[in-house]
Amino acid sequence: MALIAFYLIAAVTLVSALMVIMARNPVHSVLWLILAFFSSAGLLVLIGAEFLAMLLVVVYVGAVAVLFLFVVMMLDVDFVALRQGTLRYWPFAMLVGVIFAAEIVLASVMGVKSRPEAFNAAPGASTNAEAIGQVMYTDYILLFQLAGIILLVAMIGAIVLTLRHHPAVKRQNIARQTSRRRGDAYELKDPKPGQGI
């Protein structure tokens, strides 16, 4: 039963990954990418890493892919023209792909032989959420914090590059808007007929 599910989900993952690079419409590419993420989450559930699977869906499908979709939908680029002549890069692409595939195969084959416990979803803990927490926040806390700082620096860099203050631009001042009272907005007058204010 689990084997059938594995082959089904793996096939969906591979086909959708292939369609990411085959689809003509970039929006379709992103939609296929989302399907690939989602079925990878299914594979993670099958090996018993349900916490990782849910995180994959929440982070990649729920946030990262939404941003991809945003950008791709709003780009006004003629992708057909952009694709002209991409074929001449295929030897290079093949080389990179082969190296990737070889590394993955090598790592997993050697890994299974030398350290079979590395493929256990929850080693030494009751749930895999606890196992991940143990590794990330206790064993490698320094690296975790460093990764966070690197991301923070990247974020600040992006903000510094794009933030511009134009003096002419009017901005919403929420404090002033909420502190506005009825008396500030209007005033009651009682003009006599024929006199005006």
Add this chain to the structure above:
Amino acid sequence: MSNYVESFGQLWGPLLVLGQILLFTLVLLISIAFLLLFDRKVWAGVMMRKGPNVVGPFGLLQSFADFGKFLIKEIVIPAGANKFVFLFAPILTCTLAFAAWAAIPVAPGTESGTTWVISNLNVGVLYLFAISSLGVYGIIMGGWASNSKYPFLGALRSAAQMVSYEVSIGFVIVTVILLVGSMNLADIVNHQDGGFWKWHVFSLQNFPLIVVMLPMFVIFFVSALAETNRPPFDLPEAESELVAGYQVEYGSTPYLLFMLGEYLNIVLMCAMMTILFFGGWHGPVALGEEFVRDHPFLTSFSGLFWFMAKIFFFFFLFAMVKAIVPRYRYDQLMRLGWKVFLPTSLVAVLIVGGYVAYMGVQTP
């Protein structure tokens, strides 16, 4: 429940689960029909109108009449629309809205330690969070595939809004997970056993935490309004600016699916509030161990009653908010999400985390 399944043999297990799913779906659909009517009645009552009152006694059959109308209308697909994505978007919205309910525990089981739930996931809260974060795709795809400006603008607004408020919802959920120490929804409910003062919203057994948990519930409630695109945060369909947002080009059955998904998500959010903060199926006063042991069926059904009653109460709050609060401006919405709720909930996670680490949590 799992003991039952095993006793039926190999074939009966899946069939039983299938039966449970069908029953759950049926109950949900019928409840949605009447909740929709209730929503409109509340709205009408606040405006001193009568609301739907023609079809059936007190208009009780109005939703079924609407259903029939949606089904027999023609499906119009706009010219230049991406046909597959256009039709897939509402189906996705509706399917995801139903799928989320698989992890919701509705009542205690008749045997002790069991729960009435279709799938008792270890990571139940995360599953709900993941599924609700997928809901944004139905809207984005629908808005994009319509090949029209207003739907596209509405979809972009809606996606930005949902992604923003998911962040604070996530942190609010983290505070509850920290208190319970488990992501299993049944564990979260059982952690609040023993009277209303132990519900997470009050959490009086960890006394000072009420200062944190009560505002967390308010943040969750407001974020739930924004997440489900309900007024006052219904900017994606702000009719005075965007006609009807991402749904402009939709009619008949696809529109019905969108609306069904939307209302299912609203009721799901009500269920999440009930489970995370208001004790799930536990009544305001504990039943007592002897009673639970002697009357298992009565316990189960009283649990079901309390669960549904709480959901109904929160749905009433949703309807009242829709009736009495004016719509937010877009920059106000973004400011509320990023500058108010996010820092507040982050500080709350810090406080609750510190409390759990240094004081320890009193479990019931």
